[in-house]
Each structure stands twice: as structure tokens, then as C-alpha cells.
Amino acid sequence: MFKKILIANRGEIAVRIIRACREMGIGTVAVYSTVDKEALHTQLADEAICIGPAPAKDSYLNMERIISACIAAKADAIHAGFGFLSENSKFVDMCSKCNIVFIGPSADVINKMGNKAEARNTMITANIPVVPGTKEPVYSAKQGKKFADEIGYPVIVKASSGGGGKGMRIVENKEEFEHQFNTAQIESVNAFGDDTMYIEKYVRNPRHIEFQILADKYGNVVQLGERDCSIQRHHQKLIEESPSIAISKKLRKKMGDTAVRAAKAAGYENAGTIEFLLDKDEKFYFIEMNTRIQVEHTVTETITGIDLVQEQIKIAMGEALSFTQEEVCLDGHSIECRINAENPANNFSPSPGKITNLHLPGGKGVRIDTALFCGYTVPAVYDSMIAKVIVHDSSREKAINKMRSVLGEFIIEGICTNIDFQYEILNNIDFRAGNISTDFISQTFRENSSN
Incomplete structure (x- = not known):
């Protein structure tokens, strides 16, 4: 049992991990840059340690300072969330040499799957279809x-x-x-x-379908269903949902079984994601594996009832998976919208600044993951994502309607956000009908702007 975990990240994912640890009775250590001194994750953690100035290379990417903070705080393990050092094999190796548990896969696996070319070759050897x-x-x-x-x-x-x-x-x-x-x-x-x-x-007009997997230290691997991540802008996901309207029960099993085989071929351990492209003829191809928790892990949690961050921690502590593939049940439909501090009217330019007014929606089947609070200043030096809105209902149509209602109630003043743009996507007739692909944003809004 870990007594204390250091969270090597910031923003909503750091808050998410801290909350998971709290529920498990595990102490937490936040690290922060000088610009994040008053950030929510530093206030929620049991301890907070400054690791350097604002630039990520001097703080959240500074391996030596993070390791030193972990040793000074006498933390047992490090959770790196997503981004920053979460897929850095050198950092994982440093943790191992300092007798610190890294909550994730080994450095060797990260090297193998993090290098896209090597990952492809691993899958080809395992007879996994690739582009x-x-x-x-x-x-x-x-x-x-x-x-x-x-x-x-x-x-x-x-x-x-x-x-x-x-x-x-x-x-x-x-x-x-x-x-x-x-x-x-x-x-x-x-x-x-x-x-x-x-x-x-390049596969034209595909869907981007990813399968969430969990693997313990004893060879047990399960998949927790798919997420449709086709709504993207410049390869950055905007809306994710689960399950995918394009996948039949038969195809889900086939793709899910393939995802499990892929994870086993990689010798994988902990939480990860197998990502596929799905074409109009229902042929699917492996494109990459993400060796970390994903931004959109929330929709999988919502439809399965499984806390993925807590499962990560349990696996890192040496526990076997407490459920089998047959016990995984997908309930209803879940959608996530990523809320970014950006101005869609000005070519989606970043919009940092102070939050002068904030109202977070709520209600049955509504979840908001964020580190925002009124008076908080969104810094200009990090990723623009400031919140995730997740809804759950019995059907896709109901989930879309719920998300529209939630976005209509969400108030963030003082900066520009993409809330209205997300609302516009949800109102689109093709999106509502499920006629989407990774080219949906570029095609739909280019056509609209030319009319």
C-alpha cells in the first residue's frame, strides 16, 4: 500500500489524481511552477513543492527536480498523468533507479510503444492489422x-x-x-x-476509434470498450464519446480482442490505449498505443463504473485485476467536450487571463473535471485545455441533448473559450446523425465559412 504519491503534473488531471488518492486514503504531494503557486492542485494536495519557474522545461519537465521533490517528501510513487513526463522512458528509468514506483508501464515498454515505427513493427509481428x-x-x-x-x-x-x-x-x-x-x-x-x-x-475520412485496456503484473488484460475520438481539429481531439455509433456488437468484440492481443504483444502493464483507424468498410488498422491515462478516460469511467486512476494505482501496488472481461458492462452513452482557453473567432488563438466569473453546471449524469476557480489566472505557458465536460444518459440522443443543456449553462468570463464552438458541433445535423470522421471539422466548417 502506498502511503504517499507525488503527482508530476498540473491542472485538471492533477486534481483528478489527488481526488482518487484521497478516496483510497493515500497522501498526496503536488509539484508546481512559480506561476502555479496558487493553482487548485497545490491547494488540494497534502503537500506542495515548488520545482522551478514557469517554462515547462524548467519545472514540469525537469526530471531531477521532480525526483528530488519525491525523495524529500518521502513519497512512494509518482503519477505523471498525461503529457509532460508521462511517456518519458528516461524519467521512468530514473524513478526505478531511485526506488520510486512509476505508476505506469516500464521504461522498456514505453520505448517500444512510444516510438511509432517500432510500435508498428511490434504489431506487424503479432499479426495486428496496420496501415x-x-x-x-x-x-x-x-x-x-x-x-x-x-x-x-x-x-x-x-x-x-x-x-x-x-x-x-x-x-x-x-x-x-x-x-x-x-x-x-x-x-x-x-x-x-x-x-x-x-x-x-493516409486513410481518407476514417473514424478514430480507441480501446481502453488495463493490464496487471500477472498477465491479465481486459478491454473496457471503445471511445470514438473522430471529432478533431488539427489532430487534436475535441469531443469523445463511448460507445461508438458506428460499431456493432460483433465488430466491438473483434476490435476489443485485437486490442487485448496488441497489449499482450507489447508486454504491457497498467492503463493504456490501443488506437485504430476504422474505414467505411469496417476495416480497422492499428495506428499507435498511448502508454498512459488519456484525457478522455472519463467517458470510459462513466459507462463502466470503473475508476481508471484508482485501478492504475492498484496495479502499481501489485494488485491483480479485481474483475474479468466478462464482468465488464457498458451502460448507456457518454460524451466529453474539451473546453479550451482559445478564441475560435480569431483562428483559435490562445486566450489566457484571469477568470472574473465562473459557473459550473451540475445535475444528474453531469461531471466537470477542471482546476478553475473564480479569480484564477489561466497562464499562457501551458496547454489551453481548462476543463472537461462529461455527460451520461441512456442513449446517444439524450446524451447530446444533455450536453447542449450543460454547455448552455456553463459560464466562464474573463477569457475566451470554445464553448460556443462545441455547441455548434453538437447542433450539426451530421454530428447528431453520427455521420462523422476525423475530417468532420475541416470539411464541415470550411464549407460553412464559404457559404
């Missing part, structure tokens, strides 16, 4: 163009260490390949310090 693409790392536009010319356009260039839409570019023809490749590679170097790229055939 046609490069088997070896690509380091130059000339090398990449040769492969792209062979498999045909469009293709998608991706950073091997990428995530969150960074280091990704769709290339429609050979004339634009070099420019798009170099742009993606520079972005990868700036974001991840890695110039390793790979190339896949």
Missing part, C-alpha cells in the same frame, strides 16, 4: 519521398516520438512532400527533441 507504412525510421525528405512515391498519395508524415497532433502533416502529392516533411520534422525536433519520422498511407 501500410515505413518499417524503418525515416530521417530525410529524399528517403521519405521515395517510399511515398511507391505506395501512392495521399500519405501522412508522423513524428516517431509524436503525440497531440505535433509533428504530423498530410501530403496530398509529390510536389508538396519535401516541404511538408521538413515542416513536420522541425516541429518534432522542437517538441520532442527527435528528428525520427515515419510515413503511412
